[in-house]
Amino acid sequence: MNRQSWRTRFGFYILAMGSAFGLGNIWRFPYIVGENGGGAFVLLYVLLSMTVGLTLLIAELMFGQATRKSVVMATAQLFPHRAQWSRVLSYFPLVLSLVVLSYYSVITGWVLHFMSQFAVYFISKPDYTQGSLSVLMKSGGLQWGLASVHILISMVIAIKGLQDGVERWIGWLMPFFTVIVLSLIYQSISMTETADVLRVLFYPDFSKLTMGSLNHAIGHVFFTLSVGFGTLITFGSYIKADQHVPTLGFRVTLFDMIVSMASLLLVLPLAMQASSRPLTDPALLFDVLPRFFIEIPGGVVFGFGFFLCLYLAALNASLGLFETIVSNLVDSIKGLSRTSAAWIVGVLCLSLTIVPSLASSFFSETRLIGAKSMLELIDSFLINWFLPFVALGSLYLFDRGLAEKEKRKHFVSSSALASHAMYPYWLFSLRWIVPGVILLGWVLQIINFIKSE
Numbered sequence: 001m002n003r004q005s006w007r008t009r010f011g012f013y014i015l016a017m018g019s020a021f022g023l024g025n026i027w028r029f030p031y032i033v034g035e036n037g038g039g040a041f042v043l044l045y046v047l048l049s050m051t052v053g054l055t056l057l058i059a060e061l062m063f064g065q066a067t068r069k070s071v072v073m074a075t076a077q078l079f080p081h082r083a084q085w086s087r088v089l090s091y092f093p094l095v096l097s098l099v100v101l102s103y104y105s106v107i108t109g110w111v112l113h114f115m116s117q118f119a120v121y122f123i124s125k126p127d128y129t130q131g132s133l134s135v136l137m138k139s140g141g142l143q144w145g146l147a148s149v150h151i152l153i154s155m156v157i158a159i160k161g162l163q164d165g166v167e168r169w170i171g172w173l174m175p176f177f178t179v180i181v182l183s184l185i186y187q188s189i190s191m192t193e194t195a196d197v198l199r200v201l202f203y204p205d206f207s208k209l210t211m212g213s214l215n216h217a218i219g220h221v222f223f224t225l226s227v228g229f230g231t232l233i234t235f236g237s238y239i240k241a242d243q244h245v246p247t248l249g250f251r252v253t254l255f256d257m258i259v260s261m262a263s264l265l266l267v268l269p270l271a272m273q274a275s276s277r278p279l280t281d282p283a284l285l286f287d288v289l290p291r292f293f294i295e296i297p298g299g300v301v302f303g304f305g306f307f308l309c310l311y312l313a314a315l316n317a318s319l320g321l322f323e324t325i326v327s328n329l330v331d332s333i334k335g336l337s338r339t340s341a342a343w344i345v346g347v348l349c350l351s352l353t354i355v356p357s358l359a360s361s362f363f364s365e366t367r368l369i370g371a372k373s374m375l376e377l378i379d380s381f382l383i384n385w386f387l388p389f390v391a392l393g394s395l396y397l398f399d400r401g402l403a404e405k406e407k408r409k410h411f412v413s414s415s416a417l418a419s420h421a422m423y424p425y426w427l428f429s430l431r432w433i434v435p436g437v438i439l440l441g442w443v444l445q446i447i448n449f450i451k452s453e
């Protein structure tokens, strides 16, 4: 199957940045930083993004660019006579994408809830109470219903083949989101004791790191950059042969880091000033921001605009996941139509969503394997364990599948002067640093768990 290439590099940026930018930056990053003690963790995150994260991001894009296929077909082409387990490995990104999509949909449902709250408030101005978040948390049915709406929207877009248009359209809207967020940061910082906040965020106090922090940082870096899900391999398959993947990858990583920093500056100052919840609570964003919107002038419009843009960003990211699973299924199962594949993915996802939807209601008292809640358990299993494991598998497929000559050809470019010198470092990082850091993160996490038992 021959692929069309994007006519412009800009098309690539819109899609890759759209997939990277999402709830991971705005919702997850602030409370993960809170959980791991602030500045030192931020520093660890920046270091790992630019080393481990960027190394794998480049590898995945290159895998796609070199094979011009998505992950399952690329593996089938590169390992025709190898043991069946290479093939099995290539299905892991799909399983990961499916489970993460279900979990992601629940949080996207929370965004939909607040978006509609602000729309109602805007139209009829009822007495806005802070009860909105607790109503949501107590109702598993409401959470599942909202997540289902989101999954159905994604499914319809995938069946109609509209994702390209929708993704581009959302990409164009994102500058507006940037303006909203920047003006909110300005207001948020001017309402708080700036020096205190900046000290917590950017002064690296290493004694606050725990043995689990390395593992948390790696998982978050992969999640926020969308590494390990197979999505970047598909994106890479559309990149023209003469475009320089390391440069594209570097820009996407930098962009994602800047967005994450901006969201820290927005959420944490407010949370430190006036949140009824600990900084480590997954519902932090949804507690802090609505309160803030009610207080500032024009806050209802800001509130609605913010949650609408956040919803669109989450939709964009979800479409990347949905499309990865659907297109790989269609490529690998003979006779399966796009519509049937989208239905299968949609129905599986709706069923899997039930458990995380009930985490804060039905399962609110359930504490397993040291986790504070069911949501935390699912999050930790998926992002700190399963995701790095799948990323290691993709790394293996990539490194064994593509010959050294081929890797060098895609990495070294006459238009990027440093690329020649950087190539051996990248390869070293891919073969030794990435697996080494992932393994070390797991070992420290296990020791941490045993000590705390």
Ligand code: PFF
Pocket: 019, 020, 021, 022, 023, 024, 025, 223, 224, 225, 226, 227, 229, 231, 317, 318, 320, 321
């Ligand atoms: N990177 C997205 C975020 O930070 O919200 C999550 C994500 C989207 C992961 C798409 C994987 C993916 F394929």
